[in-house]
Amino acid sequence: MRRTAVALSSVAAAGEAAPNPVTYLTDDEKMLVETVRAFSLTHVVPRSRQMDEVGKMDPVVLKEAFAAGLMGIETPADLEGGGMSFFSSILAIEELARHDPAVSVTVDVQNTLVNNIFFNFANDAQRRKYLPKLAKDTVGCFCLTEAGSGSDAFALNTKAEKKGSKWVINGSKLYITNGGWAGIFLVMATVDPSKGYKGITCFVVDSSETSGVSVVRTENKLGIRASSTAELRFENVEVSEENVIGEVGKGYKIAINILNEGRIGIGAQMLGIAQGSLDIVMPYLFQRKQFGKLIGDFQGMQMQYAECAMELHAARLMVYNASRKKQNNEMFIQDAAMAKYFASVVAEKTASRAVEWAGGVGFMKDFGLERFYRDAKIGAIYEGTSIIQLQTIAKMIKAQYDESSSPSGASS
Incomplete structure (x- = not known):
């Protein structure tokens, strides 16, 4: 009993210095999100529709992305980069996708795949030769x-x-x-x-x-x-x-490792797509009336957007947790697969529901929702399909229950 009391006392003491929630952002991280939002509203959003229609990014957007430091977020300052964290990259990718997922994936690949291969596997000479180029003016x-x-x-x-x-x-x-x-x-x-x-x-x-x-x-x-x-x-x-x-x-090891990291980036893209869809449709639900009542006040509608908001929050927790575990050099493979899979499901569902909630106007290009609806589908495909994610998750869960990892004394 005394041991139990001591243990509980230790837990209580530890509780006084409990870690921050995974959604906690430092002042620098909040500033980064605001900077990316300003970049998006100034340089991306005014060009998004035309870029989507012609299927090509405006060179100005790429130029400004380099100028804003978005192409070398984690690259050390002495190599022309931002010197920030992996989690910072995830925040930037999410915020960009909230406005234009096509720009987000461009920045995502540069940071979570290309730059991270140099960080994790290249020698010092290779890092010093290529990372400054990738941060300043060269796409990888x-x-x-x-x-x-x-x-x-x-x-x-x-x-x-x-x-x-x-x-x-x-x-x-x-x-x-x-x-x-x-x-x-x-x-x-x-x-x-x-x-x-x-x-x-x-x-x-x-x-x-x-x-x-x-x-x-x-x-x-x-x-x-x-x-x-x-x-x-x-x-x-x-x-x-x-x-x-x-x-x-040893290239296969590089590819496997970097794809696991990249899945967290895809999860962040999907968060942005879901959030961007809600950003467009929710104000509309509280402007338009039918049968003398705001659309958003109908109980049937409330159940739907509450569900989507809840699932988006859960997906965000999964993506953020996976990114923090990766950043802390903890095992994150299962977390990344779960986050990528679930976030892609949430993005597809939220974007689809948002189009439906808006009705006829949601189907029109001018409203902006149909682009998120189309952009969401890729989440179930690249960086490993949803089926591949489920196979990865299943394999790791099976290993956790394997006989060799059974607790001592457990029956066979």
């Missing part, structure tokens, strides 16, 4: 997917052959975000097909230093239309040994 892209390797991500046909002191890369990549305007390409290629995934290596290709990289086509998409999604061809692209990221044959 992550080149993994091929025509024959979607969910089976490592069934690659792109090859890298050693010729003297050079590696020569040949192959094609499909659906590459930022591919159409990238200057730096992180290319996954196999150096030995007989080794399967253990032959995959990550190479950095800088188009200012080598030739042979071409854009075959830019895709015409359902949603996130202003972002660049391209098919790329690599023809006898020569790079040196210094362009290998990490070790030869």
